[in-house]
Amino acid sequence: MTDKYNMPDERGHFGPYGGMFVAETLMEPIRELNEAYQRYIDDPDFIAELDADLQDYVGRPSPLYYAERWSKALGGAQIYLKREDLNHTGAHKVNNTVGQALLAKRMGKTRIIAETGAGQHGVATATVAARLGLECVVYMGAVDVQRQALNVYRMKLLGATVVPVESGSKTLKDALNEALRDWVTNVDNTFYIIGTVAGPHPYPAMVRDFQAIIGREAKQQCLAQVGRLPDALVACVGGGSNAIGLFYPFIDDTSVKMYGVEAAGDGIETGRHSAALCAGRPGVLHGNRTYLMADDDGEIIETHSISAGLDYPGVGPEHAWLKDTGRAEYVSITDDEALEGFHALTSMEGIIPALESSHAMAYAMKLAPTMTKEQIIIVNLSGRGDKDMHTIAQREGIKL
């Protein structure tokens, strides 16, 4: 799909980033997973089954929607939204869980585990597990269980066991720790569906490949609707799966600028944020080397974002590489700015975005006016905002 760019190398390195930094017990399962993934990603039967599921179960292709009224109001570039919010389960996460679940089935695994932050990946995992009749256990930070109660209920309805994680900061990173502990204990029958482009090799490459459908479609749709490539891509970055999914098919198209939007929380200067690429430094966590939020002693710093899905101290290693090489630019948006983006899209286009995606919207609001009316921005609308009604109402002092 990309002719020139060919990351990662066979051991999962994106330059100095990525790799396989796991305890010995996990080395064999990730080798086994990599072997299965390499075998099936080019297998016509597997691809046919995946494509059919993406079309008939997920509802792909997702539209590329011209946000005409909003673009005019902003007075600059024309904004197109990649409508991942219209997927089954309401976000881009399902593209990956459908793929990994098919892999789990072919590998003969009977039990699925996952970590989740906002709950979108947990729901998407519980969904595919229900469909395939697989046991499903989802680890979720106790803080997130509280702030995403609706998604917890959805997962339970889908038959998953949701385990609140009480250790550490009780958020996404701790859920990942706990899922890794489960995996190490149950390696024989268990498939770990990681929800983002992090973790040890092959996860960053595999999740990217399953999410790259976003960018492939967007490229075709943009060519069909506008007759040329876009000038810029904008997507939010927590772990970075929706962003890499949009970016990857455009990496060799150097005229297309790529902006990854991190969560600045209360503001980068306050230290209460989740912007690993903008304000962190390289280190090793959760199986790969990447930019992290860590202190001078190497301890992971507690992160903050209004959006649970962006509240993670690391970021996918490929983003670290794209930052260092300058191919993508990483910027940040505060909680307050994200809320402005949320309201703007809701009121101008009648689309209620997820808080995660609202960060991308808020950056598009800054970027579009700096560009000409002839230019085009594709913004990834990675998820819908239904799950965030409670958070937003609370933040704005409204009792539901």
Next chain:
Amino acid sequence: MSRLAAKFAELKQANRKALIPFITVGDPNPEFTVPMLHAMVAAGADILELGVPFSDPMADGPVIQRASERALAHKMSLRKVLALAEEFRQTDKKTPLVLMGYLNPVEMLGYQAFADAAHKADIDGVLTVDLPPEEAAECVELLKEKGIDQIFLLAPNSTEGRVKKMDAVGSGYIYYVSLKGVTGAGHLNTADVEAKLAEIRKNTSLPVGVGFGVKDAQTAKTVAAIADGVVVGSALISKIEENLANPQKAKDEIVELLTSMRLAMDS
């Protein structure tokens, strides 16, 4: 010969097995650690594993996770662990010290600075849980220059090829994780461990210490019969956790447990 190699040679001569206790440095407070280390040596410990606390101990069960949290609450860090090791060395020049922890604190310090600091603190071995040999080349080289052994883990699902890899890259000893799981979990199956050790020994002459699931004198004795070393961690840290209001009592109970293990292993 490194202190670890010398220790295992000496034990072999005496037909004894190594007792290797693990505690998290700085748990329940930084003042507790150095006297505890000396007391463990007096109780019969041959090698000491010093747990470096980390905010995200992915391979550890709840007991060691909480030990890490308590130590971090006292601002314990890799640098401070090394300072305490140096303090221990002022009165004990013989007992091998092994740092056991996760990679990120080492990454932040930088590999060269870490090797220098570990050498200055007279550390004998380093075991980094999330640094498999595939990623370890640079770190191993720098430690080797300083005469520090890099110890690797083997697990029940490690293949023959991996045993050979550990033999080539590692030194000091091999830490065999007796079960699939996290620290402090379950019961080890002696027959399984024995069979796997036989397989491992076909491809390495390094001493093999066995950990995960050693809880008391009986399990220590069982493991000593088949391995070169017995590693005990969570069972000791549980004593600390049970006596948070009374660290002296924790220390006494740890000494008592180690003494009973030593006796059982030697009988």
